[in-house]
Amino acid sequence: MAESSWLTKFPQMDRADLTGIRKSLDSAYRDFSREYGESIEAFFDPLLIFLVWFEKLLLATPWWLVIIVVTAIVYIACRSWKLCLGVVISFLAIGYFGMWENTMRTMSIITVCTLMAIALGIPIGIIMARSDKAQSVITPMLDVMQTMPAFVYLIPVVMLLGIGKIPGVIAVIIYAIPPVIRLTNLGIRLVDKEVLEAATAYGANSTQRLLGVQLPLAMPTIMAGINQTIMMALSMVVIASMIGVKGLGQPVLKSITNQYFTLGLFNGLAIVALAIIFDRVSQAYAKRSQRHMEGMQNG
Amino acid sequence: MAKPLIQIEGLYKVFGKQPKSVMPMVHAGQSKEQILADTGHTLGLKNINMTVNKGEIFVIMGLSGSGKSTLIRHFNRLIDPTEGVIKFEDIDVMKLPAKELEQFRRHKMSMVFQRFGLMPHRTVLENVSYGLSIQGVKKGVRLAKAKEWLDTVGLAGYESQYPAQLSGGQQQRVGLARALCTNAEILLMDEAFSALDPLIRSEMQDQLIELQDKLHKTIIFITHDLDEALRIGDRIAILKDGEMVQQGTPDEILLNPANDYVEAFVKDVNRARALTVENVMKPPSRRITADTIGEALEQMKIIKGDYGYYVNDDGYQGIVTQDTLEEACCENDSQKLGDEFLEELAGIAPGAILETVIPETLEAEYSLPVIDKDGNLKGELSRRSLADVLGDREKCEGNTKTAA
Numbered sequence: 001m002a003e004s005s006w007l008t009k010f011p012q013m014d015r016a017d018l019t020g021i022r023k024s025l026d027s028a029y030r031d032f033s034r035e036y037g038e039s040i041e042a043f044f045d046p047l048l049i050f051l052v053w054f055e056k057l058l059l060a061t062p063w064w065l066v067i068i069v070v071t072a073i074v075y076i077a078c079r080s081w082k083l084c085l086g087v088v089i090s091f092l093a094i095g096y097f098g099m100w101e102n103t104m105r106t107m108s109i110i111t112v113c114t115l116m117a118i119a120l121g122i123p124i125g126i127i128m129a130r131s132d133k134a135q136s137v138i139t140p141m142l143d144v145m146q147t148m149p150a151f152v153y154l155i156p157v158v159m160l161l162g163i164g165k166i167p168g169v170i171a172v173i174i175y176a177i178p179p180v181i182r183l184t185n186l187g188i189r190l191v192d193k194e195v196l197e198a199a200t201a202y203g204a205n206s207t208q209r210l211l212g213v214q215l216p217l218a219m220p221t222i223m224a225g226i227n228q229t230i231m232m233a234l235s236m237v238v239i240a241s242m243i244g245v246k247g248l249g250q251p252v253l254k255s256i257t258n259q260y261f262t263l264g265l266f267n268g269l270a271i272v273a274l275a276i277i278f279d280r281v282s283q284a285y286a287k288r289s290q291r292h293m294e295g296m297q298n299g
Numbered sequence: 300m301a302k303p304l305i306q307i308e309g310l311y312k313v314f315g316k317q318p319k320s321v322m323p324m325v326h327a328g329q330s331k332e333q334i335l336a337d338t339g340h341t342l343g344l345k346n347i348n349m350t351v352n353k354g355e356i357f358v359i360m361g362l363s364g365s366g367k368s369t370l371i372r373h374f375n376r377l378i379d380p381t382e383g384v385i386k387f388e389d390i391d392v393m394k395l396p397a398k399e400l401e402q403f404r405r406h407k408m409s410m411v412f413q414r415f416g417l418m419p420h421r422t423v424l425e426n427v428s429y430g431l432s433i434q435g436v437k438k439g440v441r442l443a444k445a446k447e448w449l450d451t452v453g454l455a456g457y458e459s460q461y462p463a464q465l466s467g468g469q470q471q472r473v474g475l476a477r478a479l480c481t482n483a484e485i486l487l488m489d490e491a492f493s494a495l496d497p498l499i500r501s502e503m504q505d506q507l508i509e510l511q512d513k514l515h516k517t518i519i520f521i522t523h524d525l526d527e528a529l530r531i532g533d534r535i536a537i538l539k540d541g542e543m544v545q546q547g548t549p550d551e552i553l554l555n556p557a558n559d560y561v562e563a564f565v566k567d568v569n570r571a572r573a574l575t576v577e578n579v580m581k582p583p584s585r586r587i588t589a590d591t592i593g594e595a596l597e598q599m600k601i602i603k604g605d606y607g608y609y610v611n612d613d614g615y616q617g618i619v620t621q622d623t624l625e626e627a628c629c630e631n632d633s634q635k636l637g638d639e640f641l642e643e644l645a646g647i648a649p650g651a652i653l654e655t656v657i658p659e660t661l662e663a664e665y666s667l668p669v670i671d672k673d674g675n676l677k678g679e680l681s682r683r684s685l686a687d688v689l690g691d692r693e694k695c696e697g698n699t700k701t702a703a
Contacts (some may be wrong), residue, residue, distance in 0.1 A: 029584040149348075155419050191430060192416075194412050194413075194414050194415075195417070195418055195419075197377055197412070198410065198412055198416030198418075198429075199408070199418075199429075199433075200404070200418075201375055201408070201410040201487070202376060202379060202404060202405065202410070202429060202433050202481065203401045203404035203405030203406075203410065203429040203430075203433050203434070204401075204433050205401055205402075205403065208433055212418075212432075213418060216418075216420045217418075217419070217420060219420075234652060290420075
């Protein structure tokens with residue numbers, strides 16, 4: 001490096017050093033994945049078994065039974081005939097256009113991912129709401145998870161676990177979990193201080209406060225988080241298909257590489273239909289569970 | 300005197316990052332402003348000493364920022380003091396470990412909040428039974444109890460409504476029922492009626508007094524409204540900037556304000572409504588107990604007036620004037636002092652609110668006798684003493700507001 005050139009050219013690291021860093025990091029991670037890859041895979045085995053079972057269940061069930069069950073769930077959740085009719089029509093259309101199996105695969109993986117995200121996200125959100133320290137640590141991590149391009153964290157996941165369902169699920173969860181964590185935290189923090197104080201004054205312990213006051217009152221916000229999580233999980237379907245997750249994403253990927261416009265459009269529309277169903281149902285359910293808020297303005 | 304139920308000694312509360320570090324400055328007597336400027340800590344409460352007796356309504360009064368809401372939260376340790384002792388009977392509340400503190404809160408104290416603090420996702424009945432559900436009482440039992448208390452506060456039929464469907468006054472009744480439902484000995488009421496409109500507020504005050512007559516709880520009541528304090532309080536403590544300015548019974552506060560601050564408060568009070576006849580009346584000096592006209596005239600001379608209240612073994616009988624006696628005396632001075640010489644003049648009750656007796660006092664020719672419910676003569680109320688007590692305010696305030 002010449003004395004004068006640092007003014008015009010950024011004094012960057014030696015190319016050899018940079019390569020060294022890359023090489024050592026890469027090889028360290030490779031060693032790590034060789035060493036522990038199998039045991040980590042074994043750790044995720046129960047999840048894989050469940051995933052495969054659930055997918056097979058959806059695929060093996062006759063199509064009309066699936067439609068009946070889904071419609072029944074929708075009706076129980078939101079008591080709206082209109083929505084049920086929409087569900088029946090979209091499923092019939094999906095089947096008629098030959099996307100039934102892929103739709104079932106996508107539905108199974110989205111359902112599992114959402115359940116996992118809720119099961120992990122709500123407790124993390126609760127921890128964040130209880131401790132400012134936890135919040136200050138977790139928030140930047142969530143920021144990274146939401147902004148880091150999905151492809152970047154696909155690489156180590158694939159290196160570690162190969163391609164298949166599990167890495168796909170992990171990638172989807174990483175991408176989709178932040179909203180439910182954030183909004184659980186926010187919802188609990190926004191709970192009316194006086195109501196919480198009242199619970200404390202009557203001798204409620206922290207579990208009674210959490211289950212009896214904080215979670216129920218935070219529920220509308222948490223439901224909004226769950227809704228967002230579902231939407232984000234669905235939008236990850238195409239990216240996840242790059243690492244071998246079967247479903248509606250794969251035909252889309254195929255149509256990108258081969259320029260099949262119609263195939264891409266149909267499968268894209270099927271994803272949209274699923275998204276709308278999940279969204280409307282979760283929102284209608286959230287609204288129905290907050291009936292006591294009606295007439296709040298009279299207060 | 301009986302042992303006080305709650306005792307607070309040398310209570311200090313400092314808000315900030317390291318409250319303990321500021322205590323030397325507080326003890327050195329530095330002002331609140333000085334401490335805030337030097338250390339960024341706020342002195343919330345300063346050397347509070349007070350005792351609350353069993354069965355009384357103790358009112359803590361102060362303007363916003365005086366620390367009254369902070370103080371009431373010390374009783375059940377929703378806020379921990381920086382320094383000081385809080386005792387309930389023989390229990391040192393400050394030394395209770397978390398579990399026992401929970402038990403203490405469950406069974407000894409219940410609380411009513413300014414903005415009600417009801418759980419919006421539970422029905423009215425579930426809200427009322429909340430304290431019992433925390434205690435682990437079975438659902439059937441606690442809902443039955445809650446129903447009783449809901450009836451007591453006059454909200455029967457609202458069981459399955461949600462709080463948001465009720466008006467403010469009704470919501471606070473639910474809050475009151477919830478507090479009573481745990482059967483705790485002590486009721487903490489944090490500006491419980493302040494958020495209600497005036498008509499509902501006075502209704503709620505009446506209801507509280509009525510309930511207290513039946514239940515004899517120990518109530519600690521926070522308010523910023525002196526009228527309210529005087530109306531319901533057995534004793535009142537006035538807080539200013541975290542310091543206790545005066546403690547006493549309502550009439551002590553009203554008639555002997557400790558300093559300018561209290562006086563400024565007191566002058567806005569409608570005394571006619573806050574004081575009772577008992578507070579204002581003079582001791583009875585015009586008692587005539589004689590059997591005969593002659594003796595009665597003798598007594599009349601001693602009391603140096605031209606009329607007196609005739610009292611016999613059955614209590615107050617009526618009023619007798621000098622003119623009547625002298626007339627009768629001319630005929631026969633050993634004549635018996637009978638009903639025919641008496642004029643009727645209805646007495647007033649010692650507990651009557653001053654306002655209610657103003658018309659009688661002004662209309663009567665004589666001072667009014669104050670008679671208790673057994674017929675005993677307790678005192679007399681003259682137009683003059685009435686004017687003294689009510690006029691004082693107009694004089695120092697110089698406003699044109701008439702006694703409502």
